[in-house]
Amino acid sequence: MDLDRFKELHTRFFGKELPEEVLASEDYEAYANAIHENETCYNWATAEKLKSKGFDYKGYCCMMMADKVFESLDENGETKYDDPEVIINKWEEDLYGIPVHNGSATMVVINYCPWCGTKLSA
Numbered sequence: 001m002d003l004d005r006f007k008e009l010h011t012r013f014f015g016k017e018l019p020e021e022v023l024a025s026e027d028y029e030a031y032a033n034a035i036h037e038n039e040t041c042y043n044w045a046t047a048e049k050l051k052s053k054g055f056d057y058k059g060y061c062c063m064m065m066a067d068k069v070f071e072s073l074d075e076n077g078e079t080k081y082d083d084p085e086v087i088i089n090k091w092e093e094d095l096y097g098i099p100v101h102n103g104s105a106t107m108v109v110i111n112y113c114p115w116c117g118t119k120l121s122a
């Protein structure tokens with residue numbers, strides 16, 4: 001799917017309560033698949049989402065990392081601890097880790113982005 005077509009579908013579907021028959025439609029299926037399978041569409045949709053939330057995604061190695069860091073923060077921008085949905089944390093500049101969900105603030109430091117392979121530590 002090209003990005004223009006994707007944008008058009010995004011306008012129709014994103015952030016709306018969609019009725020069952022829309023969710024079952026071919027257009028919706030194509031849209032949902034494009035998010036998962038088409039990197040250009042994923043990056044664009046994720047940037048739109050983060051922009052709408054006021055999250056500055058520009059300093060990240062990739063949109064996947066930006067989105068996962070965004071999801072690791074609460075509504076005040078603070079790191080959420082022991083939330084099983086959180087798969088990555090960013091502490092300081094260049095310090096990223098995988099949280100260990102054992103009730104404490106333990107994390108495993110990672111040196112490379114798990115999605116795009118960029119070296120994270122300076």
Ligand SMILES: [Zn+2]
Pocket residue numbers: 060061062063065113114115116117118
């Ligand atoms: Zn990355």
